[in-house]
Structure formats: structure tokens, C-alpha cells
Amino acid sequence: MLVIENLVKIFEGEKARRSRQDGGDGESRKTKEIRAVDDVSFEVKEREMFTLLGPSGCGKTTTLRSIAGLERPDSGEIRVSDRxxxxxxxxxxxxxxTNQRxxxxxxxxxxxxxxMKVFDNVAFPLQVVPRKSRASKEVIRERVMAILETMELTEMATRQATKLSGGQQQRLALARAMVTEPELILLDEPLSNLDAKLRESLRFELKRFQRELGITSVYVTHDQVEALALSSRIAVMKDGKIMQVGRPRDIYEKPANQFVAEFIGTSNFISGTASNREGEFLLVDTDAGQLRVTVETSLPVGAPxxxxxxxxxISMSAEAPTGTEPNEWSxxxxxxxxxGDSVDHIVRVGEHELRVRAPSAVSIAPGTAVALRVDPANLSVIPG
Amino acid sequence: MREGTLDSDGPVEALPDEFSQRADPDPEGGRIWRWFNRLLDAKSLTLILIVVVVGYLAITPLAYLIHGTFVDDGALSMDSFRRAYEFSGIWEMVYNSLAYAIGSALLAFVIGTSLAYVAIRTNVRFKSLLVATALVPLIIPGLLYAIAWIMLSSERIGFINQVSNFFIDRPIVNIYSLWGMIWVEGTHVAPLVFLFMAAAFRSMDPSLEESALVCGASRWTMLRKVTIPLVRPAFTGAILLVAVKAIEGFEIPALIGLPTRIYVFTSRIYFEVQNFDLGAAGALSINLMLISVIGVFALAKLRGNARDYATVTGKGFRPQTIDLGRAKGPIAAVVLFWFILTAVLPFLVLLYTSFLPYYQKFTFEAFGKFSWDNYANLFDNRIFWASVRNSLVLSFGSATIIMVMVGIAAWLVVRGRMRGRNMVDQLTFLPMVVPGLVMGVALSFVYLRNPLPIQVYGTIWILMIAYTTRFMPYGMRYAVPSLTQISPELEESAHVSGATWWQINRRILIPLMIPGLMAGWIYIVITSIRELSSSLLLYSPGNEVLAILIWIYNDKGELTTVSAIGVLLVLTLILIVTVAYKLGGRIGLQTD
Incomplete structure (x- = not known):
């Protein structure tokens, strides 16, 4: 539905500082020319909620603003359906x-x-349609009231828009974006202004609207939890490039590279070299011993x-290691x-310090010797 | 789904706009045509027109002033300077100017700062009186304030000297002196310092002082080591502000200094103009302007630095007030005395005189001669009504023109992406460095040679140009913040919603800017309705404004008429200021 091909947006040094969010970090300030969006291509399917996820300065907002027409890219193509x-x-x-998109x-x-009042805020997109195709006042009224009803804002219609609570404002913004029934809705960090509690409840609400109304949307966020919870698919971005595109579970469980693994959740990294295959497992030599990994693709022996x-x-127990099981460390x-719901332990294994999360019932005092075990399926392989 | 999806290859028909330019129909040909096309659309035309008008208003006076001063009969010459400075009193004039500016600045600073500290940081009585007194310069124009003080303290018949004659058998003040000028100017601008410093004291985080106390410092040490160093940038700013205002000021040196030949720059310029030596007036004007340029730039730089200071956070603190203890009574008396001296007495003396058949000493018998005759005569006076009409047309007209103009200029500066927008910003501020009298001289240079197709010299339109130019920077002061506080996302979301540039302006931007623009409009009306210094050099008989009328009657010695006009003007200004406050304007807090 939405197709983006080879999108490139370059900011001159001076402009990069002005650009609201992306490219504003200290590093990019020194360079003269910043490729805020660097050859980005992706496709969003009908009814999908597609998320652009990445740290600030990764180009996600610039990409979104390019779709809206608020930025003018340097090259590439953006299509929505046949437009x-x-x-x-x-x-x-x-x-x-922008106003014709x-x-x-x-x-x-x-x-x-x-x-403006709540009603007028929502009515605005219908009122600015060129006169010849503009709906009549009654039709506009009906459509506005219908969308306010969906968003549970009917009682607020005659209220001043600023008098709404944070959550209501968010629903109002959504109502305004959807009143024209656009093919595509763009969401720019819509939850980042809310406090943690409200954010969580609105996350579910947003997901419900998305499902019930069958909206196609592009969602921008730097919050990986939000992205994982909401998205049909996620594109993780860094320095203007897409690092990985996939369903939330794939991104979390099979990160394509170290950046994605680090950015999504927390990960322990162990470097090693590929060794022989043993049945369904690949053996990997690491400085913490040989490990078994579940991996479909075959790698040449010796590949880093x-x-x-x-x-x-990683599972952890305070008993002494048996020494016989595979993927076991002391x-x-x-x-x-x-x-709260868990206890994080930092465990030293040889040269490595590993973060191990245990259920809150398990809490082991520092200094205790422990045995760690890793299911081969929990180890993901990133090309070194 | 909306109707009418667009052809995928076709150029998109649209109003070109700032956020995105028109789709290029074909990349090679028609470049000039496209450029021309863009130039002709309504938006570009508006913007270009504004840049041209602002540039014309800001630059022509200065260009003609410099040309007229340095060029004599088509050749470069310093003759004007020679004529201007070849009089025996030259050093005295420079000394007077500096003494006048520095003296009144220090006086205003001491009074204004102490009152501000007392009002903000202590539990003094009559706080509201202090705030009311702060409005005096808005309500009683310098012209009337000076006349009132002359009436109060002229050597022979001034009320104050009458009192002192009664008690100690000799007059104690002589208003016609450098000290008199300093006193009148200093007390008139003290409220500006008060507002400036009150803002500084109010925005100071009280925890900075409290932590000094917690560390074991005494209140005095705290004041010396923490409070004063923290507000020091504001100190310098306040002094500079009023010193620049004093050196540019005309009314007080003219009314008090001219009769006894105590010249300062501005009154000397006026003197030269009256001798028809515009060249010499220009030479003096250029020097005066250089001095005020230095002041204004120092002030601007200081403001820039002040922003780095952590004290001014813009947060409204509610500082704990200091208990004055036993000093409470005496300080309250001082506050009351100050209010009576600078607000009540000047107005009362005007009111008293306005009811008299002829100007005379204060006596109780005089009350018996009170009548409305002066007012009745005024209402029968055609020139009075003409001046009222002119003043209203000019102040409402210039305020409206300015706010429309700077509204668009502010958009260019804040939101526009075109090159040279900083230049537009600087152009609108340029008239700030031109004292009113100098603007009068400069505009005489311009419109005696008249670059416009229509004749403006000798009509009230030259005054309209003068006011519009002079008060443009004030308007910009209101317009820029009223736009910067509007988040760009409000416009962008309207744009995404399908609104065109005009629709965004009409439905979003202008409604949101209106409160700020209204406040600026009212401020300019208040300031321009009493404008004297540039009007004096530019008006022509038949085109008087109220301030000119006061000036003329004062010159003729018809002080009862002057007082009647003055009372009416003050009452009108009180009305406007009250309405402005009711509308929630931020008028009084504008410090310049």
C-alpha cells in the first residue's frame, strides 16, 4: 500500500541542527552534510501498523515527515496505492x-x-477541502460526531480543546487524523508526552482502534517496548539506514545484527567462531567454552x-555445575x-560479565558460586 | 477514501507554498516561467511587499540623513559639522547631555530598584500603590509631566516653593536647572526601572538566597554576596535603558532647559532646526544617534548574555517575603510619599490649573474662581477637534499598519525559510536606534526631496510615516514572541489536514497571534497618541496633533488651556490602559 523506494534526505550541517529531532546529536553537528535518511526502502501492507524504531537521530522522524510532505527528500520515491x-x-x-496528500x-x-473547540478541531480537515468537493455542513457534522463517538469524546464536542486530559487529547488528535478516512495514518511518537501509567493504557487502546477500524499506519517511536507491543512489523533504523525489518517476535528473538540486539531489550554478547555441526546444532567455540546453537543456516568452519x-x-541455580550438560557455565x-517482578544478577563467567534475569523468588547473594545454563534455542547468531 | 486520487505521473496542481514547492512539470524548460509564476502568487507578493515597505521605512531616513549632512551642493563636505560645533557652548552641551543622562539614570535606578525590592521581597504596605505608580509614565506623558513639575516648582509661583517660602522664607527648588531636569526625568522613568527590576527579583529562584542562609550567612551578607551579584546584569540593563532614554528624550530638556539655555543634544538639534540649519541639525543628529546606537547595542548584548544567567528562568516563583519589622511604618510612609509626589501631585496641579481663569499661585481663594470655561472653550475650538481627530487617526492608523506589517514580518523571520530573513529582523529593529527628534530631522530630509509619487510633506501622512517607522520595533517585540510560542506542529497538522497556506493563516495562525498583536496594538496607540519629538519637526499648521497643541499653547503661555487638554489626555490614557488591563494585556510590563 505504502511503498518507499531508495529514499534519501540530506541535511546541510546548519539545517541538521534545526531539524526538530533527528540529526540533533553532538556528533552529527560537526559534519557538514548529514544523510538523515540514507537509501531507505520498505513497503507497508494494507491494515498493517508499521513501526519505524530507532534512537534519536536515526532518521525515523525525517522519513515520516517525508511521507507527509513536511520534508522534501533529495531522491527516491514514495507511493500510496496508485498515487x-x-x-x-x-x-x-x-x-x-502536503495539503493534497x-x-x-x-x-x-x-x-x-x-x-478551537473539540468539534472544530475534528471538523477542520473536512472544512478545508476545496469548495467544489467539500461536504455540506450537515454531512461534516455527522461525520465529526461519528468519529467522536468512536473515540468516546461525544460529550466533549463543545468543550475547548485545551480543557481535555492527556489521554483525551490523544484521542482527539487521532479523531482529527481519521475523520477524512485517509488511506494512511502517520503517528509521530504519539505516546511520548504521557506519563508511564497512561502510556500503557493508551497503548492498548491504540492497538484496539487499529484492529477495529482496520487502519493502515506508520508509527514512529524510540521506545522499543511500545514498538514490540503495537506493531505488525518493525523497521529498526540507525544512522538513516534500516537495520532490520520484521515482525516484533522475529526482531526480538532473531536480531540480524549487534545493533538490533542491543537496541531491542538487553542482550549478553559472546564472541566466538563457528565449528562443526552436530545434528541439529551448530557448535561454536568461545572463550567460555564450546556452545551449542540452534541455527538453520550453515556457516563455514572458523567463521567469526x-x-x-x-x-x-539464561537459567541460574546455586548448585554446583554437573559438568556433563552442554551449554553450562560456572x-x-x-x-x-x-x-519488582524479577531480579537481575550480574554473573562473572571467566572474562565475561553476564546479565541474568531470575524470577523474583530467586535472589542469590553476591559472592555465591552459581551454575548457568542456556537453551540452544535462546542463543541467536549474529554474523561477526 | 477521498474522491479524486491524482494521476501518478501528472504534475500536481496546487498553490505553491512554503512547506513544499510546486511539482516541477518538466525539469528542463520553463525555468524562468516557473520562477516568474512563483513570484506572482499571492503569498510571494505579500512577502515581497512587506520586505520592500519595511526596508523603505527603515533605510530611507538614515540614508537621507547621512546624505543631507555630508553632501553640500553635490560635494562631500564636513561643513555641517563645523557649523554645528562652532559655538562657544559646545563643551557645556556635551557635559550637560552626559550629566543629564547619567544623573537621571542613577536617580531612576536608585529609586526604582529600592522600590522594586521592597515591593517584591518584603511585606511592605501599599504594594498595589507601587504597582499603580509604575503606570505613571504610560498615563502622564513626559510633556505633561514636565509642565506639571514646572507648575509645581518654578521659583516664584511653584506650589512647592510656596510651601517652603511659608516655612523657611526662601524657595528650596529651582526647576530651571540641570538638577531640575535630572529630577523630572529621573522620577518620570523610575517606574521603568521598577518594572525591569521587579521582573528580575520575581524571576530569581529564592532557593539561591535560602541556601545562602542555610550555609550560615546573615541577611546582609546574603544580599551582598548572593542577591546583588545575581541581579547585576539586570542592574546594568536598567541603567543603560534609562540612560539611552534620557539622552534621546526631548520634551524635558526642551521645556525646562531651553528657557534658561541649558542645552543638551536634542534641544540643540531643535534649536538648529528653528534656525533653518538642517545640515547642522543633521550633524548633531548623527552624533546623538551614534551615542544611542552604542547604548542600544550594549543593551542588546547584555540581554543576550542575561539569557545565560540561571536566575532568569521565566518561572514564577513566590519568594518568601522579608518581614520589615519596625521599619514597616516608615517605609510605608516613603511609599505613600512617592505615590503622592509622582502620581497625585502632577495630576492635581494640572486639574487645579485647568479650572482657573488665568494661571496663578495656589491660593484657597482661587477655588472660588473655578469654572469649566477652559473645557468649554476647548470644545468650541475647531483646532482642538482637528487635533483630536488627527491624533486618533494617526495612533489607530499607525498601530494597525504596524501590527499587520510586523505580523507578516515576524512570520518571515520566525517561520520563513528564505534567505536574508535575519536581515528583515534587523531592518525592523533599525528605527530603535533613531531618537524621535532625529527621526523628525531625517524625515524632513527625505520628504523635502520626496522620493514618493505623492506629496506627503505638509500633510498628516508624513506623521503617519514617522509613527509607523518609529514604533515598528515595538510592534515587532510583540509579534515575534506571539509567533514563536505557537508550535510549528500546529501549522503542520493543519497542512497535513489539507489546508492551504491561506487557510492555515486564516484559521490557525492569525487567531492564535491575535492576543499578542492586540497587546502590541494598544501599546503603540498609547505611545503614539502623545508623540511629540518627531511630530514637532514634521507637522504643518492645520495638521496639529494633541501633543503639538499642548506644545503650542504652552509656548504661548496659555497654561490653563494646556492643563485642560492635559487632563483630558490623561483621562483618555487611563481609560485605554484600564481597558487593556481588562483585556488581559501585558502592557505595563513592557519595559521600553
């Missing part, structure tokens, strides 16, 4: 003005117009690889910290 929104360097030159967008600050394992993928607890 070309932008094209440059692909045999045609198109840059459709017929998209919906929810801004980080919600951008609710403070001088990195193994990643999540803190909750180590010593250095510190622990209580997280």
Missing part, C-alpha cells in the same frame, strides 16, 4: 504538496489547536560470529538488583 506522493531521480519529478497525522505534541542471549534466556554472582 505518487514524491518521486525524484526515478524518471519523474513529483512533489505533491490526503493523509492523517498525529503529532508528538498532538498539535491540537487551542483556540557473535552469540547473543537475553538475560531471561560463575560467581557479583551484584544483583531487585526490579
Amino acid at each position: 505518487v506522493l514524491f518521486s525524484m531521480g526515478k524518471g519523474r519529478k513529483v512533489h505533491m504538496p 490526503q493523509l492523517g497525522m498525529v503529532f508528538q505534541s498532538y498539535a491540537i489547536w487551542p483556540h 560470529i557473535i552469540l547473543a542471549v537475553r538475560p531471561e534466556g 560463575g560467581e554472582v557479583i551484584t544483583r538488583s531487585f526490579l
Whole structure:
């Protein structure tokens, strides 16, 4: 539905600082030219919630703003269904003005117009349609009330928009974005302005709307938990490039590279080299001993690889290691910290310090010798 | 789904706009046509028009002033300077100017700062009186304030000297002196310092002082080591502000200094203009302007630095007030005395005189001669009504023109992406460095040679140009913040919603900017309705404004008429300021 091909957006040094969010970090300030979006291509399917995830400065917001037409990319192509929104360097030159792209967008600050009532905020997109195709006042009224009903804002219709609570403002922004029933809705960190509790409940609400109304949307966030919880698919971005695209579970369980593994959740990394296969397992030589890994692809013997394992993928017991089981280490607890629903332990294994997450019932004092075990399925292989 | 999806290859028909330019129909040909096309659309035309008008207003006066001063009969010449400085009193004039500026600045600073500290940081009585007194310069124009003080303290018949004659058998003050000028100017601008310093004291984080106390410092040590160093940038700012204002000021040196030949720069310029030596006036103007440029730039730089200071956070603190203890009574008396001296007495003397048949000493018998005759005569006076009309047309007109103009200029500066937008910013601020009288001289240079297709010299339109130019920077002061506080996302979301540039302006930007623009509009109305210094050089008989009328009657010695006009003007200003406050304007807190 939404197709983006080879999108490139370059900021001059000066502009990069002005650009609201991306490219604002100290490092990029020194360089003269910043490729904020660097050859980005992806496709969003009908009814999908597609998330652009990455740290600040990774180009996710610039990509979103390019789709909206608020930034003008340097080259590439953006299409929605059969409409070309932008094209440059692909045999045609198109840059459709923002106001003709017929998209919906929810801004980080919600951008609710403070001088208008709730009703007028939602009615605005219908009222600015060119006169010849504009709906009548009654039709506009019906459509606005219908969407307010969906968003459970009917009672608020005549209220001043600024009088709404954070959650209501968010629903209002969503209502405004959807009132024209656009093919595509863009969401720019819509939950980042809310406190943690509200954010969580709105996350579920957003997911419900998405499902029930069958909206196709592109969602930008730097919050990996949000991304994992909401998205149909995620594109993890770094320095203007896409690192990995996949379903949340795939991204979490099979990170394509070290950046993704580090950025999504926390991971322990162990470097090693590939060795022989043993049945369904690949043997990997590491300085913490030989490990078994479940991996489909075969790797040449001696290839350098990195193994990643999540803190909750390691099990820990205070008994002495049996010495016979595969993927077993002996180590010593250095510190622990209580997280409420779990306890994180830092365990020293040889040269490595591994983070191990144990259920809150298990809490082992520093200095205790422990045995660690890793299920081969919990180890993911990242090409080194 | 909306109707009318667009052809995938086709150029997109649209109003070109700032956020995204028109789709290029074909990359090679028609470049000039496209450029021309973009130039002709309504938005670009508006913006270009504004840049041209702002540039014209800001630059022509200065260019003509410099040309007229340095060029004599088509040749470069310093003759004007020679004529301007070839009088025996030259050093005295420079000394007077500096003494006047520094003296009144220090006086205003001491009074204003102490009152501000007392009002913000102590539990003094009559706090609201202090705030009311702060509005005096807005309500009683310098012209009237000076006339009132002349009436109060002229050597022979001033009320204050009458009192002292009664007690100690000799007059104690002579208003017609350098000290008199310093006193009148200093007390008139003290409220500005008060507002400036009150803001500084209010925005200071009290925990900075409290932590000094916790560390064991005494209140005095705290004041010396923490409070004063923290507000020092504000100190310098306040002094500079009023010193620049004093050196540019015309009314007080003219009314008090001219009769006894105590010249300062501004009154000397006026003197030269009256001798029809515009060249010499220009030479003096250029020097005066250089001095005020230095002041204004120092002030701007200081403001820039002040932003780095952690004290001014813009947060409204509610500092704990200091208990004055036994000093409470005496300090309250001082506050009350100050209010009576600078607000009540000047107005009362005008009111008293306005009811008299002829100007005379204060006596109780005089009350018996009270009548409304002066007012009745005024209402029958055609020139009075003409001046009222002119003043209203000019102040409402210039305020409206300015706010529309700077509204668009502010958009260019804050939101525009075009090159040279900083230049637009600087252009709108340029008139700030031109004292009112100098603007009068400069505009005389311009419109005696008249670059415009229509004749403005000798009409009220030259005054409209003068006011619009002079008060443009004030307007910009209101317009820029009112725009910067609007998040760009509010416009972007309207744009994504399908609104065009005009729709965004009409439905989003202008409604949101209106409160700020209104506040600026009212401020300019208040300031321009009493404008004297540039009007004096530019008006022509038949085109008087109220301030000019006061000036003329004062010159003729018709002080009862002057007082009647003054009372009416003050009452009108009180009305406007009250309405502005009711509307929630931020008028009084504008420090300049």
C-alpha cells in the first residue's frame, strides 16, 4: 500500500541542527552534510501498523515527515496505492504538496489547536477541502460526531480543546487524523508526552482502534517496548539506514545484527567462531567454552560470529555445575538488583560479565558460586 | 477514501507554498516561467511587499540623513559639522547631555530598584500603590509631566516653593536647572526601572538566597554576596535603558532647559532646526544617534548574555517575603510619599490649573474662581477637534499598519525559510536606534526631496510615516514572541489536514497571534497618541496633533488651556490602559 523506494534526505550541517529531532546529536553537528535518511526502502501492507524504531537521530522522524510532505527528500520515491506522493531521480519529478496528500497525522505534541473547540478541531480537515468537493455542513457534522463517538469524546464536542486530559487529547488528535478516512495514518511518537501509567493504557487502546477500524499506519517511536507491543512489523533504523525489518517476535528473538540486539531489550554478547555441526546444532567455540546453537543456516568452519542471549534466556541455580550438560557455565554472582517482578544478577563467567534475569523468588547473594545454563534455542547468531 | 486520487505521473496542481514547492512539470524548460509564476502568487507578493515597505521605512531616513549632512551642493563636505560645533557652548552641551543622562539614570535606578525590592521581597504596605505608580509614565506623558513639575516648582509661583517660602522664607527648588531636569526625568522613568527590576527579583529562584542562609550567612551578607551579584546584569540593563532614554528624550530638556539655555543634544538639534540649519541639525543628529546606537547595542548584548544567567528562568516563583519589622511604618510612609509626589501631585496641579481663569499661585481663594470655561472653550475650538481627530487617526492608523506589517514580518523571520530573513529582523529593529527628534530631522530630509509619487510633506501622512517607522520595533517585540510560542506542529497538522497556506493563516495562525498583536496594538496607540519629538519637526499648521497643541499653547503661555487638554489626555490614557488591563494585556510590563 505504502511503498518507499531508495529514499534519501540530506541535511546541510546548519539545517541538521534545526531539524526538530533527528540529526540533533553532538556528533552529527560537526559534519557538514548529514544523510538523515540514507537509501531507505520498505513497503507497508494494507491494515498493517508499521513501526519505524530507532534512537534519536536515526532518521525515523525525517522519513515520516517525508511521507507527509513536511520534508522534501533529495531522491527516491514514495507511493500510496496508485498515487505518487514524491518521486525524484526515478524518471519523474513529483512533489505533491502536503495539503493534497490526503493523509492523517498525529503529532508528538498532538498539535491540537487551542483556540478551537473539540468539534472544530475534528471538523477542520473536512472544512478545508476545496469548495467544489467539500461536504455540506450537515454531512461534516455527522461525520465529526461519528468519529467522536468512536473515540468516546461525544460529550466533549463543545468543550475547548485545551480543557481535555492527556489521554483525551490523544484521542482527539487521532479523531482529527481519521475523520477524512485517509488511506494512511502517520503517528509521530504519539505516546511520548504521557506519563508511564497512561502510556500503557493508551497503548492498548491504540492497538484496539487499529484492529477495529482496520487502519493502515506508520508509527514512529524510540521506545522499543511500545514498538514490540503495537506493531505488525518493525523497521529498526540507525544512522538513516534500516537495520532490520520484521515482525516484533522475529526482531526480538532473531536480531540480524549487534545493533538490533542491543537496541531491542538487553542482550549478553559472546564472541566466538563457528565449528562443526552436530545434528541439529551448530557448535561454536568461545572463550567460555564450546556452545551449542540452534541455527538453520550453515556457516563455514572458523567463521567469526557473535552469540547473543537475553538475560531471561539464561537459567541460574546455586548448585554446583554437573559438568556433563552442554551449554553450562560456572560463575560467581557479583551484584544483583531487585526490579519488582524479577531480579537481575550480574554473573562473572571467566572474562565475561553476564546479565541474568531470575524470577523474583530467586535472589542469590553476591559472592555465591552459581551454575548457568542456556537453551540452544535462546542463543541467536549474529554474523561477526 | 477521498474522491479524486491524482494521476501518478501528472504534475500536481496546487498553490505553491512554503512547506513544499510546486511539482516541477518538466525539469528542463520553463525555468524562468516557473520562477516568474512563483513570484506572482499571492503569498510571494505579500512577502515581497512587506520586505520592500519595511526596508523603505527603515533605510530611507538614515540614508537621507547621512546624505543631507555630508553632501553640500553635490560635494562631500564636513561643513555641517563645523557649523554645528562652532559655538562657544559646545563643551557645556556635551557635559550637560552626559550629566543629564547619567544623573537621571542613577536617580531612576536608585529609586526604582529600592522600590522594586521592597515591593517584591518584603511585606511592605501599599504594594498595589507601587504597582499603580509604575503606570505613571504610560498615563502622564513626559510633556505633561514636565509642565506639571514646572507648575509645581518654578521659583516664584511653584506650589512647592510656596510651601517652603511659608516655612523657611526662601524657595528650596529651582526647576530651571540641570538638577531640575535630572529630577523630572529621573522620577518620570523610575517606574521603568521598577518594572525591569521587579521582573528580575520575581524571576530569581529564592532557593539561591535560602541556601545562602542555610550555609550560615546573615541577611546582609546574603544580599551582598548572593542577591546583588545575581541581579547585576539586570542592574546594568536598567541603567543603560534609562540612560539611552534620557539622552534621546526631548520634551524635558526642551521645556525646562531651553528657557534658561541649558542645552543638551536634542534641544540643540531643535534649536538648529528653528534656525533653518538642517545640515547642522543633521550633524548633531548623527552624533546623538551614534551615542544611542552604542547604548542600544550594549543593551542588546547584555540581554543576550542575561539569557545565560540561571536566575532568569521565566518561572514564577513566590519568594518568601522579608518581614520589615519596625521599619514597616516608615517605609510605608516613603511609599505613600512617592505615590503622592509622582502620581497625585502632577495630576492635581494640572486639574487645579485647568479650572482657573488665568494661571496663578495656589491660593484657597482661587477655588472660588473655578469654572469649566477652559473645557468649554476647548470644545468650541475647531483646532482642538482637528487635533483630536488627527491624533486618533494617526495612533489607530499607525498601530494597525504596524501590527499587520510586523505580523507578516515576524512570520518571515520566525517561520520563513528564505534567505536574508535575519536581515528583515534587523531592518525592523533599525528605527530603535533613531531618537524621535532625529527621526523628525531625517524625515524632513527625505520628504523635502520626496522620493514618493505623492506629496506627503505638509500633510498628516508624513506623521503617519514617522509613527509607523518609529514604533515598528515595538510592534515587532510583540509579534515575534506571539509567533514563536505557537508550535510549528500546529501549522503542520493543519497542512497535513489539507489546508492551504491561506487557510492555515486564516484559521490557525492569525487567531492564535491575535492576543499578542492586540497587546502590541494598544501599546503603540498609547505611545503614539502623545508623540511629540518627531511630530514637532514634521507637522504643518492645520495638521496639529494633541501633543503639538499642548506644545503650542504652552509656548504661548496659555497654561490653563494646556492643563485642560492635559487632563483630558490623561483621562483618555487611563481609560485605554484600564481597558487593556481588562483585556488581559501585558502592557505595563513592557519595559521600553
